[in-house]
Amino acid sequence: xxxxxxxxxxxxxxxxxxxxxxxxxxxxxxxxxAKEEVADRARLLIEKANxxxxxxxxxxxxxxxxxxxxxxxxxxxxxxxxxxxLAALQKTYPEYxxxxxxxxxxxxxxxxxxxxxxxxxxxxxxxxxxxFVGQRETPTGxxxxxxxxxxxxxxACLSCxxxxxxxxxxxxxxxxxxxxxxxxxxxxxxxxxVSVPMSVPMRRADEALMVVAGVLAAVFVLIGAALNFMxxxxxxxxxxxxxxxxxxxxxxxxxxxxxxxxxxxIGVLSESFGRMRKSxxxxxxxxxx
Numbered sequence: 001x002x003x004x005x006x007x008x009x010x011x012x013x014x015x016x017x018x019x020x021x022x023x024x025x026x027x028x029x030x031x032x033x034a035k036e037e038v039a040d041r042a043r044l045l046i047e048k049a050n051x052x053x054x055x056x057x058x059x060x061x062x063x064x065x066x067x068x069x070x071x072x073x074x075x076x077x078x079x080x081x082x083x084x085x086l087a088a089l090q091k092t093y094p095e096y097x098x099x100x101x102x103x104x105x106x107x108x109x110x111x112x113x114x115x116x117x118x119x120x121x122x123x124x125x126x127x128x129x130x131x132f133v134g135q136r137e138t139p140t141g142x143x144x145x146x147x148x149x150x151x152x153x154x155x156a157c158l159s160c161x162x163x164x165x166x167x168x169x170x171x172x173x174x175x176x177x178x179x180x181x182x183x184x185x186x187x188x189x190x191x192x193x194v195s196v197p198m199s200v201p202m203r204r205a206d207e208a209l210m211v212v213a214g215v216l217a218a219v220f221v222l223i224g225a226a227l228n229f230m231x232x233x234x235x236x237x238x239x240x241x242x243x244x245x246x247x248x249x250x251x252x253x254x255x256x257x258x259x260x261x262x263x264x265x266i267g268v269l270s271e272s273f274g275r276m277r278k279s280x281x282x283x284x285x286x287x288x289x
Contacts, residue, residue, distance in 0.1 A: 003231075003236060004231065004236055008228065011224055015224070018220070019213065019216055019217060019220065022216055023212070023213050023216075026213075027205075030205040030212075031202065031205050034201035034202050034205040035201075037201050038144045039133055039144060039146055042144065042194040042196045043194075045086065045096065048082075048085070049083075049086055049098060049194075052078075052081050052082040052085045053078035053079060053081060053082045055081075056077070056081040056082075060075065060081070061077075069168075071170055072171050072173065072174040072175075074107070079107075079110070080107065083100060086098035095138075095140050095196075095199075096194075096195065096196055096197070097194065097195035098192075098193070098195075099192075099193050100190060100192055101113070101116035101119070101120060101190050101191050101193050104179060104182065104183070105179060105180055105190070106161070106171070106179055107179075107180075108179065112190060116193055119132060119134070119147045120188065123147075123188045123191055131146065132146075132147045132148075132191075133146050134147075138197075142198045143195045143196060143197050144198050146196075147192065147193045149190075149191055150189050150191055150192060151186055151187065151188055151189065152186070152187070152189065158184075158185060161180055161182075162181065162182070162183065163182075167181070
């Protein structure tokens with residue numbers, strides 16, 4: 001097997017191992033970055049929902065207090081307002097989802113489904129847990145969700161959710177006496193859950209990985225071409241010439257002098273071969289004499 005072929009086989013093996021390792025590391029980094037990007041979007045939606053809730057509680061609800069004595073207005077409920085705003089956003093981005101998932105909600109649309117109940121129970125079993133990030137499969141693909149616990153920290157809020165008799169009559173007339181009561185202060189009652197699709201960020205991560213792999217492959221090819229050229233010019237070509245001359249000398253044929261103006265190992269080899277050739281010529285002359 002030729003030296004150049006051996007070199008290229010070894011280089012190809014190193015290239016494949018290096019490319020696989022680098023691609024694996026880059027893939028993990030890009031996917032982690034994509035997941036962080038998705039999680040940040042979900043957190044932004046939660047903060048938006050909380051901002052709407054705060055605005056409703058501080059500025060809208062006080063304006064509706066008089067009307068609430070005669071007719072219950074869901075628009076005065078902070079959680080209702082945030083759900084409506086995010087629902088409007090969902091019409092443009094149907095893959096995005098937001099829900100105040102409750103175990104015992106006043107509004108039936110907020111009742112937690114099975115997987116949301118698991119999230120709420122996780123917060124119940126871990127009181128110190130402030131946020132939970134997970135993934136689930138949806139009809140449109142994999143979605144990442146960020147969940148935060150819902151607790152009642154203000155005792156005044158329990159006036160509407162302790163017992164039906166203590167709640168405003170208009171609220172009971174609107175939703176009935178069966179749901180949204182028996183809540184306790186600082187108890188985990190549900191979870192804010194925002195789902196964000198991962199398909200686009202992950203596709204971008206895969207595209208970026210292909211670019212990285214392509215760049216690495218191009219760099220390896222350039223390095224391989226440069227090393228092949230250097231190996232041929234500095235090693236293979238001089239050694240081939242020296243080998244051809246050695247063959248002629250061994251057969252007693254006239255052969256040109258091999259001179260290589262170099263101080264590297266090939267240059268040292270050529271000098272050694274020149275001295276050996278002179279010694280051989282002198283020995284042959286002595287035998288002829």
